[in-house]
Amino acid sequence: METLERILAEHPFFEGLAPEYLKLLVGCASNVRFEVGSCLFRQGEEANQFYLIRHGRVAIEIKEPQCSPVVVETLEKDDVLGWSWLVAPHYWRSDGRAVEVTRAIALDGKCLRTKCEQNHDLGYELMKRFIGILEQRLQSTRMQLLDVYAHH
Amino acid sequence: MPITEEIAGATAISDAMLPLPYRMAEITKETADTFTFALEPLDGGRLPGFAPGQFSMLYVPGVGELPISISGDPDDLSRLTYTVRSVGLATNALVSRARGDWIGVRGPFGASWPVEAARGKDVLIVAGGIGLAPLRPVIYHVLRRRDDYVRLIVLYGARSPHDLLFRKELTSWTHAPDTHVLTTVDYGGVSWHGRVGVVTTLFRHLRLHSDRTIAMICGPEIMMRYVVAELRETRGVDASSIYVSMERNMKCGIGECGHCQFGPYFICRDGPVFSYDRLQNLLERHEI
Amino acid sequence: MSAAGAHTRAVVDRGALEKLIPSLESRGYQVVGPVVRDGAIVYDTLKSLDELPAGWTEEQQPGRYRLRKREDGALFGYTVGPQSWKKFFHPPEVRLFQVQRNNGTFHILEETGPPPRYALLGVRACELAAIEAQDRVLAQGRFADTVYRARRQQAFIVAVHCTESAPTCFCASMRTGPRAAAGFDLALTEIAEDGASRFVVDIGSSQGAEILQQMESHPASPEICRHADEAVARAAQQSRAIDIDGLHDKLEESFDHPRWDDIARRCLTCGNCTLVCPTCFCTTVEDTSDVTCQHAERWRKWDSCFTQTFSYIHGGSVRQSAKSRYRQWMMHKLAFWTDQFGGSGCVGCGRCITWCPAAIDITEEVRAIRDGIPASTTQSREKDDGNT
Numbered sequence: 092m093e094t095l096e097r098i099l100a101e102h103p104f105f106e107g108l109a110p111e112y113l114k115l116l117v118g119c120a121s122n123v124r125f126e127v128g129s130c131l132f133r134q135g136e137e138a139n140q141f142y143l144i145r146h147g148r149v150a151i152e153i154k155e156p157q158c159s160p161v162v163v164e165t166l167e168k169d170d171v172l173g174w175s176w177l178v179a180p181h182y183w184r185s186d187g188r189a190v191e192v193t194r195a196i197a198l199d200g201k202c203l204r205t206k207c208e209q210n211h212d213l214g215y216e217l218m219k220r221f222i223g224i225l226e227q228r229l230q231s232t233r234m235q236l237l238d239v240y241a242h243h
Numbered sequence: 244m245p246i247t248e249e250i251a252g253a254t255a256i257s258d259a260m261l262p263l264p265y266r267m268a269e270i271t272k273e274t275a276d277t278f279t280f281a282l283e284p285l286d287g288g289r290l291p292g293f294a295p296g297q298f299s300m301l302y303v304p305g306v307g308e309l310p311i312s313i314s315g316d317p318d319d320l321s322r323l324t325y326t327v328r329s330v331g332l333a334t335n336a337l338v339s340r341a342r343g344d345w346i347g348v349r350g351p352f353g354a355s356w357p358v359e360a361a362r363g364k365d366v367l368i369v370a371g372g373i374g375l376a377p378l379r380p381v382i383y384h385v386l387r388r389r390d391d392y393v394r395l396i397v398l399y400g401a402r403s404p405h406d407l408l409f410r411k412e413l414t415s416w417t418h419a420p421d422t423h424v425l426t427t428v429d430y431g432g433v434s435w436h437g438r439v440g441v442v443t444t445l446f447r448h449l450r451l452h453s454d455r456t457i458a459m460i461c462g463p464e465i466m467m468r469y470v471v472a473e474l475r476e477t478r479g480v481d482a483s484s485i486y487v488s489m490e491r492n493m494k495c496g497i498g499e500c501g502h503c504q505f506g507p508y509f510i511c512r513d514g515p516v517f518s519y520d521r522l523q524n525l526l527e528r529h530e531i
Numbered sequence: 532m533s534a535a536g537a538h539t540r541a542v543v544d545r546g547a548l549e550k551l552i553p554s555l556e557s558r559g560y561q562v563v564g565p566v567v568r569d570g571a572i573v574y575d576t577l578k579s580l581d582e583l584p585a586g587w588t589e590e591q592q593p594g595r596y597r598l599r600k601r602e603d604g605a606l607f608g609y610t611v612g613p614q615s616w617k618k619f620f621h622p623p624e625v626r627l628f629q630v631q632r633n634n635g636t637f638h639i640l641e642e643t644g645p646p647p648r649y650a651l652l653g654v655r656a657c658e659l660a661a662i663e664a665q666d667r668v669l670a671q672g673r674f675a676d677t678v679y680r681a682r683r684q685q686a687f688i689v690a691v692h693c694t695e696s697a698p699t700c701f702c703a704s705m706r707t708g709p710r711a712a713a714g715f716d717l718a719l720t721e722i723a724e725d726g727a728s729r730f731v732v733d734i735g736s737s738q739g740a741e742i743l744q745q746m747e748s749h750p751a752s753p754e755i756c757r758h759a760d761e762a763v764a765r766a767a768q769q770s771r772a773i774d775i776d777g778l779h780d781k782l783e784e785s786f787d788h789p790r791w792d793d794i795a796r797r798c799l800t801c802g803n804c805t806l807v808c809p810t811c812f813c814t815t816v817e818d819t820s821d822v823t824c825q826h827a828e829r830w831r832k833w834d835s836c837f838t839q840t841f842s843y844i845h846g847g848s849v850r851q852s853a854k855s856r857y858r859q860w861m862m863h864k865l866a867f868w869t870d871q872f873g874g875s876g877c878v879g880c881g882r883c884i885t886w887c888p889a890a891i892d893i894t895e896e897v898r899a900i901r902d903g904i905p906a907s908t909t910q911s912r913e914k915d916d917g918n919t
Contacts, residue, residue: 530849
């Protein structure tokens with residue numbers, strides 16, 4: 092079984108991160124597992140974690156009254172899930188539901204936030220990486236907005 | 244009258260504006276508004292072969308004529324298959340035909356997908372919505388000659404699970420050797436356990452070898468632009484290895500009515516398939 | 532343009548030229564040429580030389596055309612009017628086929644019958660260049676247009692070298708005139724003196740030589756040749772011009788030039804330019820049916836890239852703005868045409884300048900784009916209709 096340290100070190104998201112920061116992350120990390128249909132987080136809850144998905148699939152959903160929830164995106168193996176922990180006021184903006192049995196590494200965002208305030212270099216390294224994630228998600232969302240396949 | 248040599252020697256394809264008689268052999272409903280149908284020549288006439296990516300001009304008497312990409316197997320010489328989305332009067336008339344009905348066919352016309360240039364390489368197919376239809380002949384062609392190609396990767400995005408085309412085939416294709424099929428939808432639902440996200444999000448699951456990949460992309464123009472950008476900027480695939488299929492208004496299909504012009508190109512004659520290096524700035528230009 | 536060799540040149544006078552039309556008719560040609568109608572010189576059937584616009588000329592300016600009487604009775608003392616010869620080879624409306632329904636199936640009925648055999652009388656050098664340009668579009672390549680080819684192959688052409696230019700002419704800069712170089716069976720240079728015209732005749736083909744033999748002619752003396760050639764050379768002194776050197780690339784780079792916005796403020800997208808242009812070839816197809824669906828027809832008709840639906844595909848038109856449509860027309864004519872067919876789509880006839888109701892001058896617009904002038908100094912109308 093792979094150690095948390097090796098998984099994080101080899102993950103492309105953390106590539107180039109100084110060894111002491113990696114160690115810090117490992118200190119904040121733990122293995123988690125979600126059964127089918129279970130909720131990882133709910134909209135409005137405090138966002139104090141982010142996840143590195145190892146296996147399975149998570150649907151990011153937004154509840155719509157009178158309708159089933161709308162899935163805006165799914166994330167799976169090797170995807171980083173959760174940026175709200177880093178962006179004030181630190182609340183989850185949507186629901187996260189496991190559509191398959193999902194194993195992930197959960198990282199303690201609350202703890203990391205404090206460390207980032209103390210160590211801006213660490214903060215910058217994490218911000219740099221998460222802004223890349225946000226950019227990708229924004230671009231994809233804009234494409235979804237364009238509804239390119241729609242019947243005009 | 245002194246006419247130039249070229250006129251005297253011009254090939255007279257026996258009037259390319261006259262439709263040949265075909266009949267509707269079979270029609271299947273793919274989704275709420277999309278149908279696949281097969282046409283056979285009337286009176287046992289010969290079927291012209293076609294290359295993947297080419298299109299026919301299909302004529303419903305008194306209603307009109309439409310350019311439709313051929314979506315069937317190029318090695319099947321008994322029929323011509325098309326997949327059409329009903330969006331207006333003419334497409335609706337076409338998909339409302341019954342078995343045995345008469346349809347006029349002209350063609351095939353147009354430039355085709357580079358199935359020869361892709362030999363010995365990874366074939367990357369990226370389809371959006373109905374764009375999978377003009378690419379399906381490539382998939383058939385590659386699967387019949389599996390050893391001539393390395394990996395076959397199909398990335399397919401549709402609007403919602405209800406809009407996915409060729410679902411059974413998508414599943415069966417994954418069983419072919421070294422063949423990977425990834426699908427996603429823009430809008431999921433509670434009963435959908437597959438991927439949700441635009442088709443470009445599928446790229447993150449791939450390891451691409453930029454020097455031995457031929458990419459063939461078909462779908463809405465915006466989607467093709469984003470996919471091309473991902474391939475060129477993030478994956479380092481050269482513009483000459485990326486192919487797109489363009490669409491414009493067509494009235495003749497043979498390069499003389501002028502409607503399908505796209506910069507210096509006639510889509511019906513120089514396309515619809517283009518390698519991206521030929522188009523470069525055209526796709527970025529607005530209202531060209 | 533150099534003068535033709537003396538051995539191919541003859542002189543005929545007006546009286547002898549009378550034999551031209553009957554000779555052509557007896558060989559099965561329908562002679563067509565310029566006539567005056569509704570205040571313009573248009574092309575129609577000619578039964579005799581008397582029907583030509585003798586003694587007429589035109590005043591042409593951007594957005595203006597008037598006929599005016601000449602001081603002499605020259606048969607060809609004008610340039611070009613609103614029509615071009617394309618209406619004969621590439622008809623405005625033509626039926627492609629009929630469809631008959633019986634016994635539950637349809638039968639395509641091809642058009643039969645011989646195509647018209649035209650003899651064109653009075654074709655200018657620019658118009659010959661236009662015919663040659665349309666030959667490349669419609670009669671060559673993998674799919675030659677059968678309607679065009681059938682009419683074109685049999686045509687007999689009597690050209691006229693221009694001895695006067697209109698202010699709107701710029702064939703000299705487009706290197707298409709005023710002297711017709713090739714593509715004719717016979718070419719005439721009119722010398723109108725003392726109320727009687729004489730014509731120096733160039734032979735362009737063996738059919739032309741054969742027709743000339745039906746008329747009384749004399750060998751052209753060096754003096755008369757020089758007189759004729761000097762008149763044609765004077766016609767090359769034109770006030771308008773397009774600088775074609777490197778024009779293709781220059782336009783290609785100017786896709787986002789601000790001048791297009793300026794033109795768009797003036798252009799009405801009326802499509803007159805495409806109607807009068809002798810090289811414009813775009814068509815559309817119309818499928819019609821009778822009420823009982825027993826009989827259907829397909830017609831091909833002239834179309835214009837200026838219409839709002841020209842570039843329509845599901846969802847909307849690709850070129851919605853007037854700006855994009857004018858730009859498409861001009862870039863096609865002066866740049867993309869070269870990529871598609873070689874040569875230029877513009878022959879310098881000036882019709883688009885004369886017949887534009889907004890008086891847009893293509894030579895001025897090209898200069899503005901080449902010289903980087905964003906806004907025109909001519910009067911522009913502010914349009915608030917959102918159609919910019």
